[in-house]
Amino acid sequence: MKLSQLRNFLAVAEMGSVRAAARHLGLAQPVVSRGLQELERELDVSLFERNARGVTLTAMGVRLLDRARTIQNEMRRAQEDIAQLRGGTEGTLNVCLSTVPHIALLPYALKTFRQRYPDVQLDVLDGVFPAAEAKLKNGELDCYVGPAPEQPPGSDLVVEKLFDNTRVVLCRRGHPLSKARSLADLQGAEWISTTVTFKPEEEFAPLFEQHGLPVPRLVMRAHSALTYITTIAYSDFLAMLPVQWAEFEITRNALDIIRVKEVLPAPPICIVRRGDLPLTPAAQYFCDMIRRAGIHLEQERTRRSGRQA
Template sequence: MKELPKINQLRDFQAIIHYGNVRAAAQALFKTQPAMTKSIQELERILGVTLLARGPQGMVLTEMGRVFEPRVNTLLNDLERAVDELHQLSEQSQGNVTFGCSHLPAFSVLPSLINAFQEKNPSANITIVEGQLCELIAPIRLGRLDFYIGIESPEISMNEFTVESCFNTEFCIIAKKGHQLSNCRSLSELKGAKWFFPSTRSGYFKGLEDFIFPNGKEDKNIVIYGDSLVIGEQLTLNEDYLFIAPKATLEISSIKDLITRVPIKEKLPDALYILLYRQQQGLTPLARQLIDKVKQACFCLLTDKNQ
């Protein structure tokens, strides 16, 4: 039978990549440097290749190391999830759930939802990662995220995922109340406006930018790109920027009295919200509980339905 690496050797390899050198990795794992070095040498002996080499700034991956690293990450993540799932099955309220979501749910419904979920499951550890799908697809593929809910990106291959189409939601142009362009009825009247766009230049948001600037941006167009609703809010309220967001943004309690929809006649394309997770990974019991609540909360927020 072929000799296989030990879990500790894989963790040592992962730690050196993360910390950049043997000394820091050894300290993080409470090992001595000689023990860490011996572990990596034994791993390389088993594999028959060199994984790490010394560089000017510390340890760097060799070509073989770059091939091996994502496999190690996936294997260790899956093993941790398997152990966690068994713990969850034996202790219903315990376990870890890490999921990704787009910005509006993270900014609006999720804080209170997670708080309520945590009260019912006090031993659960919940981690939320905010971002668009194109930003989070890598950690989803590596198994670092249990699931993702947000706007689809058609250019991303979904063959390895279970994907559920959840709902469509309407987008609109938003300005602060009293903005000189807040009553404009057409996109043509918004020439010269200052815009805040998501930094994502793909999928739905790339289409939105093309919709606003069908002939491309002109020199007088000021556009700032970013992925923070907080920054978007400040630019809108304090610097007279316009931004594009789901219509449900108008109902966020902290800002709804300060912003308004620009009533242009052109209808912006709707966005499809999806839920996805790796087919091979499945969902832990705790993740299944949470996912139902997240879907329902997002549906109510984005489709104007009351819970």
Template structure:
């Protein structure tokens, strides 16, 4: 199997057309068909299905395409790293960060890193799990910073706990429950769920049921914190967010913290990497910068 075979499969998946794939790869359609036949013979399976509207990957092709995308990205990363060492080209590191990680660790870590590695471009990608871990597995990310999924992680990933992030309940200024002081005072509240269920933004973690109270009523789900910021000042709902996120954005847009006396669960920010793929040198140095800043933040608390 050649690398061009992997590019062929990925291009077919992207274009859905033999003709379009041939044009993209700058080969003739008969040559493309011949290469596809060789790939299918090697794997002993049908990889591409022809339909009246074009082509699509067969189940076996979809399985291979996932692996192929990872292989291609790893080879691209290897070429970039070698060129960075031998030709002094610009390196790139892509990091998925949760909102809490972005506020707590990213600014000081990037300042430290870029002072030492000015020719390395860092791409920060807003990422909530489980999407961030899926992107890490497919090699779209070099590393990811965020909370541990409720179900944990598989052996293909490794996680390093970095720092705890405090949480706070927030509402619009003037909300009828803004002055509540006990969890039981919030039984009738409508909640906004930020991120996935069972994630750190799920009010289920506040322990209503453990106290013999009815579970919180989620009336709205927001995938992003930008959507949350747009909604909260205009509705009579509560949300559970990282304290640093509220401190940075809440007061200036009319939000208030609901200072209940019951303890709120903190979120531990982890640093996730793949177990089966080494980091590039500059990615490893950025990882070390995140770890260093996490230690400083922990001591400050």
């Protein structure tokens, strides 16, 4: 099995046709076709079903796809690893960040990272752990920063806690419930849930049941920060989001906090990465800057608490 064969296989799988793959790779179509045929003969299976519109993966092709992506990602990472160890500043960094690190950690970490690695191309996926898990395992992502996974992800991934977190209830300016002071006062309200839990109701049920309250009515599940902001600002929906939302300039000036008396815990913020292979120097430096940003955030929070006391 040759790397060029796997490269051609991946291109055809992702582009949906041999012609599009050849154009993408800058190769002649017969060269790509011949490479696929050689790979299928070597494996003694059909990897694609051919049809008038192009090709689709067979069951065997789907099985090979993840392994081929892992091999390609590790080859790229190996080249970048050696180049950066020799002092190079080029490469790629693929990370997944939830909203909290976007708001509270990335602004602090990005400037220093760019000074150290000005030629590294950053590719940032916005999401929580379920969106990142498979990509971490096959090497598409270098790391994930966000709420800790609901369940331990297995020995192949390392979870490092950065800090514990809490949530606040957010609403639009002038909301009729803005003066409420307990979760009990919010009964009857309509809520937005996030994707931090596998099922929407699991995000609220334990907390409300702990206080002897029925699970609130969930009318919407949001998958992006933009959805949270626009929906909360232009409706009577409520959301329970990490406290960093209330401290972020954009949302602080657009939304109000409903200051309920109950403590609203949130999953700790963590870094998740593969445990079987080291990070590239650029990825390691990025994680170091994220750790430093987390320490800075905690120090600022402590100082604010001291002034309020």
